[in-house]
Amino acid sequence: MRTAIQLWTLRDVDRPLPELLAAVADAGYDGVEFAGIEDPPETARLLSETGLVAAGAHVDADELRADPAAVDDELATLSVPYAVVPHLDDDHFADAAAVEETAAALDDLALELDRPLLYHNHDHEFVPVGTETAFDRLIEATTVGIELDVGWARAAGRDPVALLSSLDGRVPVVHLKDVTADGEPTSLGDGVVDLPAVVDAAREAGADWLVFEHDDPDDPVAELRAGSETMARLLADD
Template structure:
């Protein structure tokens, strides 16, 4: 398998070669393209949730110092969204999207839209559903709810979407899968997808197959790595071929890119390592 590091070295070698050719009057080789996340690499704040809860301003400052410019929220932990927005503005940070929970999708969704507007978000993603919600009928009902809320979100200038784990790709016992139901029943104009590369790998799914199946549907992604033993690791420490996946960003429709690690020993060190690997 071609790793991201191998692809990055190939990219650098090509760039050097292009520089040599440029010395010749007949050179026509164009410079290698920048990665699709260049200038907009973000971080999912779930990774630093404990730090954010204790000191959101200090945590945001640390993330800005690393080089991130986009912070996807995972709740506000009783902090005032207006104060969070002010801190982000002071640091030159933005929040293009946020995660919400199923109860918030079902009840009080208008409040979630208001909060998104305060923070300046253009998208909200349902981040997870509990086990009791994972039957065929429940997935179909969820798709219908997403369509309904997607209409409301669209009227507010916000894109609604769904973030996967591995369980959506499991057979429900009748040959169907939850992810298939969501892709087919949820309206592409109202419900986008946020692909999580770790959980896709956990389920044995190649995201490129999904991109080809539903082009333009995948507006956002979570970039987190998986070691050979299945453990979650900082980006660059695992085996996921991000370069190959992100080469299809145009077909997928990717607009936002978030580094994440669910349970790192040192959250800031982990995201700093991931940032350095992707931008190095």
Template sequence: MSQVMMNRRALLAALGATAALALSETPAMAALRRSKPFFQRIGKPIGLQLYTLGDMPVKDLDGTLAKLAAVGFTDIELPNFYNRTPADLRAAADKAGVRYSSIHMNMPGPFTGGTLSLMSSPQEIADGLNTLGIYQVFMPLCPLPEGFSIPEGKNPQVAIGDALREAGADHWKRTATLLNERAAALKPFGISLGYHNHNMEFAPLPDGTTGWEILMKETDPSLVNFELDLGWTSAAGLDPAVELGKLKGRVKAVHVKDVKATTKTNYVMSQDPTEVGSGRLQWAKILPAAQAAGVQHFYVEQEPPFAMDRLAAVTKSHGFLSRFVA
């Protein structure tokens, strides 16, 4: 018998054994598999958006990352560059034994936290992110309408919401075009670009649509992905599990964020925040929906004000998620 025939028979036998094993799983075995904590079952780490810790990383990045590693957070999303070089940021991560897997990058302005912005050259962005080991970028906030300013005495969040509503659908279409253009420029360098939501994207526009609907429709699925912030989605009065279903195949990350039952539906970046598991979000529905939609990274994030020390808050959230069965 030829070696080719023997290899073919061995392969068929192995495939048959694998199929038989799958078919032979008893109800008890299936129940045992499902009884494992969600993150243990799917084999993914519980991540953290570093924004949650406020100025702790600014004052002591090495110490902050070491404390997070001790809690169990090893998958980190950066909110910006913290006015540090990519080499310095990478050295701190390596020292603590954590990795960066994503970063938020704004348009040029005071919130970039460094010299790079989304409008920097693709080569400059790629050089910086390759040093960090990052291949996914999210725009954390849509560009504000041209000429935007906050009237004296007006709540900034309300001013932003009002300006976006007045700018209408065209503003969101321009944002989609910008995302498509920047994503196409970054793709040859191995960098993916996505969009992270708050709740103003879900505000009804004069033409009956929403900014969120326009972004999903007008961005190129082969170029632009999404990071769904579950807490802000809930604050807009929507079911995060339903929204995850609409984004199947396009949602690469989520912000695992909880809000209190007292949070009222709004579109002006307002919520009553709390630790994950202490609020109203239905994690038994949401986490499996995220897995089914193709989410690769789960970043805990919490907005201020905090009811306890920030590190204690994220430790509580991690403890809940590490034990949660879904």
């Protein structure tokens, strides 16, 4: 598996993109996952200079619906392998009918793209819907892939390892995130997520990318380095 960082982690770092990408490369990551792209040709040039590759890109569902062809062109410029819907609000998972509509909408969006579409979970998808959760019902109803965020899944009270096993072949990208017992984001290895077991399960499920993300880092640059070091150890031990 290859390693990347979700650039949302570094959103508060006051450095130009060339310096940020150079720091990511120096930290030892293989790639980056984008959370918005301002200048695709220039960004593609910077990726080439640093030796990084794109692991994926988070794209708002409204932007995808408005002009999927334009989004696809931007992603193609960067050789982005996966478009990822990063969030849908609670209304999309309120009941069984809402989940079915959400699944159909995701499937329709996927048909408009020239690359696989993934959905990235938080914790609100794990609300009860009948005898299962909205997340489980979504998995059954949609054909799109999943970018499983193991930290949010654990915060919702689910076992990320079991989820990865159930998503065998449908989870090419895994967000490696740690949380406290209260579900708050923390540094990798400082929380309650069983990271070695998650890495094993991700590999077994066919994941290609482990993407480090910290939603609320006190020191993003320190987390950038620590995340890469931790993932390197986990993969070496795997």
